Amino acid sequence: MHHAWLLQGEAGIGKATVAFAMARHILGAGQDGQAVARQIAGGGHPGLLHLARPPVERGTGFRTQITVDEIRRLTHFFQTTAGLGWRIAIIDPADDMNRSAANALLKMLEEPPARSLFLITNHRPGRILPTIRSRCRVLRFAELTPDEIARQLAEDVPDSTQDARQAAAASAGGSLRTALQHLMSGGLEVSETTRRLVAMPAPDWTAIMALGDAVTLKGREAAYTLMAQAAFRAVADEAQALAMAGDLVRAERLAAFWQAEDARWREAEAFNLDRKQVLLTFFNGLAEARADSAAFH
Structure with a gap:
């Protein structure tokens, strides 16, 4: 398997969901799949590291960028899990990395550790270094159609009206997450x-x-x-x-x-x-x- 995959598409169409599903499939091979899934859901599986914008030190919310310090956590992760099988890093999304973080990730992709897998989500192609893209296999996600979004909204928000669901789906730009925000938060x-x-x-x-x-x-x-x-x-x-x-x-x-x-x-x-x-x-x-x-x- 190639060591790095770039999952590209609009925000909110399921890229991170697919990345975690891939991680469950790989890390659960030959194991108790349900136990592995619970570990991953709880953020406690030793073979998986999920990097995203860190929370702010005070108050609520998250920082605006993935910094180089977050990417450097990968070095420690791969060193301390060397005795395991596959080690998987999910960077979600690459759009949030600053320049220093992107350069640090690029160095790792150029010389990846053994049995390592990088799953990198990306909303806008212009926000990722071409050199990172060139070292990844690209998996492009098509936008969801309004009908697909409306059907999912009917399951997720069953007390909403059909007209509201259709309006939210039509204006969501192919993103289920955006449609949910349209429907539930004005x-x-x-x-x-x-x-x-x-x-x-x-x-x-x-x-x-x-x-x-x-x-x-x-x-x-x-x-x-x-x-x-x-x-x-x-x-x-x-x-x-x-x-x-x-x-x-x-x-x-x-x-x-x-x-x-x-x-x-x-x-x-x-x-x-x-x-x-x-x-x-x-x-x-x-x-x-x-x-x-x-x-x-």
Whole structure:
């Protein structure tokens, strides 16, 4: 088996679920499968290390990045489990690694320990080093269809209405997790408002300020994340539509804007910058990108 697998696809479509299922299958071979599954579910299996953003030292929540210190835990993990069979590391997701962490992981992938397996999830291909990607077998996950999501929502949230499930599924971008957030936390209104504001030819600053106020309140972190996802997806959809229509100049300008904003939002999260200002800068930059494209034409 190849030592490193990159599981790529939208957030919330089951990549981590598959990674843990693979770990249960491999670590449970020749063992009591149920006992192994319980160990993995409880985070206590000696042959599995799950790396994600660590919790903050004080208060609740998680840090904004997977740091190099987290990746260095892999060295200790592989050293102390050398007498076991397969040792599996799940990095979930690689998108959250900072540059130092990514470089440290790359060194391990270049010289992997014996009987080691790296299962790496990745939401956006542009957020992972090409050198890491080149050392992995890539398993791409297709987006779930609205019908597939709606059927699963009927099982997960049986007291919801069919109309609500269909609306949540249609706006989820192929992600079951996003659909659940839309259905259960008022996220659908946030996403629809965001997409409507992005679609406007000129910024409606009053509505944008109101959206910023709503999603940056304490305890509204999930709403802020949904807003960001909806904004970036709306820009990506617009760029794709322009490219399909043959308007490559405007498509390229929007794609460049998307990439620059993606990097800026990640930096803002890493340094805990003012989220409302980040949102305002996003819409201002979008207006400028569209104006530049129009002027070029």
